[in-house]
Amino acid sequence: MPSPPHHPGRMSEIAAPRSSSRSRNLKGGGRNRSGQTNFELYSWLFMRLSGLALVVLVLGHLFVNLMLGGGITALDFAFVAGKWANPLWQVWDLLMLWLAMLHGTNGLRTIINDYAEKDQTRFWLKALLITASIVVVVLGTLVIFTFDPCLDPSSTLSVCK
């Protein structure tokens, strides 16, 4: 009778408690052992910390824009121009832009990891995502810092007179 199949390969994958090969660690364990970093740890932490900051930033933003003063009816070009003349709102909006973009991009990265089945698909979706995010962050940052309400010489805004 043939002897029952042994799994020598499998046994050697796990370093048995007293085997001399223990220090070698295990072969199959922790796939991707090389190049181990804390990237996923920091990414996880970042989602929670940026989420907390976004609660304050976004709710503050909505409150100031939609509730204070004339409320939503006062929202126009002049209102935005007025806000961005103030460094506080420049920093506020800059933080909101960067945190929301990094948070949203990292969230979508997770979703791509979830749903993309082929390595190729995953690679191209991430490439598209990162490109799009960089464009938005760079353009947004540029606008916040170089915004000039009086670019139009015929502007009737009070700040431009």
Add this chain to the structure above:
Amino acid sequence: MDAHVKILRYNPEVVGEAEWKTYTVSLEPTDRVLDALHKIKWEQDGTLTFRRSCAHGVCGSDAMRINGRNRLACKTLIKDLNPEKEITVEPIKGLPVLKDLVVDMEPFFDAYRSVMPFLVTTGHEPTRERIQSQADRDRFDDTTKCILCAACTTSCPVFWSDGQYFGPQAIVGAHRFIFDSRDEGTEQRLEILNDKEGVWRCRTTFNCTEACPRGIEVTKAIQEVKRALIFRRV
């Protein structure tokens, strides 16, 4: 009482998709789903294939998806399932189906093996048992109860879409040693779970905690491992 049991049948020797078949069995309300499967196999259709061993909730071989939830067939009473309606029985999801309710558990056991589920120590072996205080034991008592049934891992949506994810059970298995004061392999195990497919993949869905037939607080165990990684302290 007549119960209608709808089972997802799959025969690898016949090309084609798995298909639902409904069986009518006479049962007591206090019978278990496992009894229904036995009756079908023994009295109606001997080709019905499923795993079971102990039939009393200790061996972990008969986890299946019953009415859309992962449970042990041997611990699920008919009367708790609304027997007026059809009872559906499917294999657990996310592992390759071999036949009917039997899945290939190898990927699941592979993940378990890779967290080194055994005591790691250094130095000379003590001549008597390794003493531990009750408080130290309490830290991992919950995760010692695992019977490796795979109900948790195969209820996890991250595992469904990303089969590389270690899954809740492997983290439970690691937790049992990480928080054991006698064990010295904590660093290695934490490093293994710090992987791209490790604990950070968990989205706290709580499906695992709901599925566990042993009542293990699986999600809590996963969060404790995350905390140990962040603060580098167990």
